[in-house]
Amino acid sequence: MPETLPQYLLQHAQTTPEATALRERNYGIWQALTWREYLDHVKFFSLGLHSLGLVPEETIAIIGDNRPEWVISELAAQAVGAKSIGIYQDAVVKEMVYIFNHADVSFVVVEDQEQVDKLLEMWDDLKGIRKVIYYDPKGLRNYTEDYLLYFPDVEEMGRKFDEENPGWWEARVALGKESDLAILSTTSGTTGNPKLAMLTHKNLLSMGDNLMSIDPIAPGDEFVSFLPLAWIGEQMMSLGCGLQIGFTINFPEEPETVQHDIREIGPQAMFSPPRIWENLISQVQVKIEDSTKLKQSMYQRALKIGYEMADIRFRKETPTFVQKLKYFWADWAVFQEIKDQLGLRHLDRAYTGGAALGPDVFRFFHALGVNLKQIYGSTETSGISVVHRDGDVKFQTVGTPIPETEIKIDESGEILVSSPAVMIGYYKNEEATKETLVDGWLQTGDAGYFDDDGHLIVIDRAKDVMTLHDGTKFSPQFIENKLKFSPYVKEAVVFGGDWPFVTAMLNIDFANVGKWAENNHLTYTTYTDLAQKSEVYELVRVRVEEANVDLPPAARIRRFVLLHKELDADDAELTRTRKVRRNVVAQRYDDIVSALYSQSPHLDVETVITYQDGRTATLQTRLRIEDMGIKE
Numbered sequence: 001m002p003e004t005l006p007q008y009l010l011q012h013a014q015t016t017p018e019a020t021a022l023r024e025r026n027y028g029i030w031q032a033l034t035w036r037e038y039l040d041h042v043k044f045f046s047l048g049l050h051s052l053g054l055v056p057e058e059t060i061a062i063i064g065d066n067r068p069e070w071v072i073s074e075l076a077a078q079a080v081g082a083k084s085i086g087i088y089q090d091a092v093v094k095e096m097v098y099i100f101n102h103a104d105v106s107f108v109v110v111e112d113q114e115q116v117d118k119l120l121e122m123w124d125d126l127k128g129i130r131k132v133i134y135y136d137p138k139g140l141r142n143y144t145e146d147y148l149l150y151f152p153d154v155e156e157m158g159r160k161f162d163e164e165n166p167g168w169w170e171a172r173v174a175l176g177k178e179s180d181l182a183i184l185s186t187t188s189g190t191t192g193n194p195k196l197a198m199l200t201h202k203n204l205l206s207m208g209d210n211l212m213s214i215d216p217i218a219p220g221d222e223f224v225s226f227l228p229l230a231w232i233g234e235q236m237m238s239l240g241c242g243l244q245i246g247f248t249i250n251f252p253e254e255p256e257t258v259q260h261d262i263r264e265i266g267p268q269a270m271f272s273p274p275r276i277w278e279n280l281i282s283q284v285q286v287k288i289e290d291s292t293k294l295k296q297s298m299y300q301r302a303l304k305i306g307y308e309m310a311d312i313r314f315r316k317e318t319p320t321f322v323q324k325l326k327y328f329w330a331d332w333a334v335f336q337e338i339k340d341q342l343g344l345r346h347l348d349r350a351y352t353g354g355a356a357l358g359p360d361v362f363r364f365f366h367a368l369g370v371n372l373k374q375i376y377g378s379t380e381t382s383g384i385s386v387v388h389r390d391g392d393v394k395f396q397t398v399g400t401p402i403p404e405t406e407i408k409i410d411e412s413g414e415i416l417v418s419s420p421a422v423m424i425g426y427y428k429n430e431e432a433t434k435e436t437l438v439d440g441w442l443q444t445g446d447a448g449y450f451d452d453d454g455h456l457i458v459i460d461r462a463k464d465v466m467t468l469h470d471g472t473k474f475s476p477q478f479i480e481n482k483l484k485f486s487p488y489v490k491e492a493v494v495f496g497g498d499w500p501f502v503t504a505m506l507n508i509d510f511a512n513v514g515k516w517a518e519n520n521h522l523t524y525t526t527y528t529d530l531a532q533k534s535e536v537y538e539l540v541r542v543r544v545e546e547a548n549v550d551l552p553p554a555a556r557i558r559r560f561v562l563l564h565k566e567l568d569a570d571d572a573e574l575t576r577t578r579k580v581r582r583n584v585v586a587q588r589y590d591d592i593v594s595a596l597y598s599q600s601p602h603l604d605v606e607t608v609i610t611y612q613d614g615r616t617a618t619l620q621t622r623l624r625i626e627d628m629g630i631k632e
Contacts, residue, residue: 004176004201006042006079008243013039016246019219022068025253025261033068035246041068043169045151046076047158049107052131052149056081059103059184063087063096064111066225066251069135069151071238073109074229078182078201079173085184085196086230088576090569093118097125098193103184103427108132109151113139116148178202184427185232185379188575196427197232197379207382207421208240210402214389215349219246221268226251226258227276228576233354236383237271262343270347273354274481275578277361277372280342282487286512290519302330306367313366314394335368344370351375353384355579358481362395374398376458380442382421386456397455407456408441415448415458416441464582466497474502474555476582482550486543487512491567491574493585494557495593501630503596504560505589506540507567513539528621531562537626544628558630559596563589564607564621592623601625 002008012021017036024031033041054060060077062070062084074084085103087096089111096118100108106128110116119132134140135151162169182201186194217223223242227234238249247269252261262270288299309327312319319327339345350365353375365372373388376398386407388399401407405419422442425433436443447465448458459465460475467473476494483492483504490509496502508531516539517524524530540562548556567573573585586593595603607619 003178003205004078004173004180005182005204005239005243006075006173007176008205009035009039009042009075010170010173012243012246016219019246020248021246022071022249022251023265024068024251025257025264028253030250030264038068038072041072041155042075042079044155044158044162045072046079047161047169048154048156049076049082049158050080051157051161052107052154054080054082054107057181058082058106060084060107060109061087061100061103061105062109062229063091063115064089064109064135065255066227066229066234067111067135068251069109069111070229071249073133074183074239077107078176078180079169081172081176081180083181083183085186086228086235087186088228088230089115091576092570093122097122099186099196100129101125101127102193103196104128106130110134112136116140116143120145176201178205181424183235185235186230187379188579195429195432197423198425198427199382199423203382203421203423204235204240205244206404206419207236207384207402208244210404210421211236211384211387212241212245213403214387215269217241217245217247217269221247221348222250222265223247223269224250224252224258224262224265224267226255226262227272230576231354232377232379232383233271233273236377237269240382259343263340264343266343266346268346268348269350270344271351271353271375273578274352274357274361277352277357277365278484281361281364281485282509282512283342284338285487286515289516299334302334303364303367305330306335306369307363310363310366313391316391331369339368339370344368347371349373349390351387353377355477358478358485359395360482360485366393366395376456378444380423380436380444381417381419382423385417385419385421392453394451394453394455397451397457399456400454401456407450409449413447413449413459415444415446415456417444418442468496468501468554470554474552479504479547479551479555479557480580482547483543485547486540488516488539489543491580493567493580493582495586495596496555499597501558501597502555503593504544504557505585505592505596506560506562508536508540508562510566527566528564528619531564532621532624534624537562537624541626541628544626548628548630556628556630558628559625560628561592561596561603561623561625563592564605564623595623595625601627 002011012035018034020032021035021038022033062073064070077084087099108129116134131147131149133149133151133154137150178201180201181198182204183199184196185199186196225234225238242249250265252258288296305326347370349371351373357374373393375384376386377384385405386398386401408416410416418441446458446461448456451457460477465473465475479494480492483489488509489506491507493505510527513536522535544557544560569576573581602625603623605621605623
């Protein structure tokens with residue numbers, strides 16, 4: 001039985017050499033790699049790295065969009081006993097320098113000129129990197145740095161090594177053990193620099209094996225890899241599950257073509273964080289608003305039927321013949337077309353994880369007939385610990401533990417996890433490891449409890465659960481998710497724990513609100529100008545009122561402000577997976593937070609913007625603060 005990811009690759013190449021392993025869309029045409037070809041690329045690139053001096057236990061870093069070269073590089077390093085770390089392609093120089101040096105990176109594999117230029121900019125601050133290998137040569141012809149190498153040239157080095165040392169690589173792969181480190185995976189870093197979770201082959205493979213025992217994916221099924229491979233969720237599906245089962249991994253042509261490419265492939269399984277599902281709903285809602293009155297009427301009627309059927313399934317009841325007939329019409333007339341446009345028509349199951357998904361979003365997809373299931377996990381658990389089972393989906397929960405996983409709640413309400421998928425620790429951070437791994441249990445930092453059916457309910461990050469002055473406990477994330485169900489709200493940050501009532505800072509969705517403004521003949525110039533329009537405030541106010549209806553009186557939003565700028569990962573306000581760094585936001589916008597709890601109807605703010613040529617300018621903006629009229 002294979003013990004490592006490269007050993008699984010070798011097994012597939014021997015048993016089904018001509019089956020399709022990887023597929024990439026290039027210039028509109030899907031190009032396939034068989035398992036035999038996949039193995040050859042990994043083998044020769046691996047031997048090329050070995051020829052360049054890569055030794056066991058060293059680290060290579062990989063930066064770029066999802067491409068075959070990304071997974072080839074990862075497996076190539078693992079095949080000779082090394083490990084890899086993925087870095088988000090939109091990471092800024094400061095972040096990258098920290099990760100490179102902290103992870104002791106010796107080789108870097110990058111996609112293109114943009115990433116090479118970043119490396120050149122930070123080169124003097126890096127320690128120990130010997131070579132930078134790129135696989136898209138466009139624009140790099142005149143670069144003369146001696147540490148730059150072209151990906152195919154490294155593969156050619158490997159071919160020569162293999163000719164001179166036949167069988168060496170296969171023997172080295174056979175030495176791999178399940179206890180070997182496979183990857184370093186960055187945590188979300190909501191409180192500072194990311195920690196590097198050390199995940200072994202056993203961690204990743206046990207997680208994949210246990211997930212597939214619940215929700216099997218067939219070798220002939222399709223999966224589209226479009227989320228960053230630096231994220232543990234993508235590693236979980238594309239590597240941990242994909243290499244065990246042998247299903248085909250598809251790579252979109254560009255980030256901008258993902259929706260089109262997913263529709264062309266029609267995958268059977270899909271895994272995305274909440275922001276993807278929220279974006280899909282926004283697309284549907286905006287397009288329906290632009291459609292004819294007849295189509296809007298059919299959509300609303302069908303959606304009502306869909307919600308009714310979804311609630312029946314959630315309650316595990318059997319629908320009547322009439323209910324089935326009505327749903328058949330709704331599905332045939334409306335839902336199939338929507339799912340086809342979104343690329344979801346052939347899905348057997350879909351997962352969401354990485355953060356909580358709002359119940360409104362969850363019910364919407366089940367109304368369409370999409371078997372969407374919540375998972376609960378983290379980087380430290382190789383991606384997953386808990387998942388909904390088919391036929392046992394409760395949108396208020398995250399499901400029940402996967403096999404070989406134990407979950408318990410300690411006296412403070414914190415969720416603790418024990419499983420073979422739990423990391424062995426944080427790289428070069430013994431203090432954090434000791435705080436997080438206690439007596440074999442992972443301290444997740446999340447607050448939760450089990451319901452009567454044994455389903456886990458995650459409230460929020462334990463440190464984020466707030467207590468209002470009347471003693472009411474509430475989860476800001478729950479309220480934020482209700483607000484983001486609106487196609488016009490892109491991001492929300494809720495405050496209230498240290499204050500007498502609940503308030504919110506909101507980002508409008510510039511594309512959707514801009515389209516709404518154009519349809520309503522509302523002129524604007526910039527994001528800031530649009531966000532402060534009284535008509536836009538009224539538009540968002542309606543959505544806030546709708547969210548308040550479902551909230552306990554003490555947790556209802558009393559005042560909100562539309563921010564003059566979007567929260568940005570480059571400004572450290574969001575993580576690379578778009579989780580809000582709540583403490584950073586609270587500190588950076590403390591004047592706005594204070595104004596939300598004052599009697600003032602507005603606040604004057606100054607913003608410093610930096611142009612690409614380095615020049616700066618200061619903009620003054622008056623932010624309107626909307627009072628919802630809720631009294632004690």
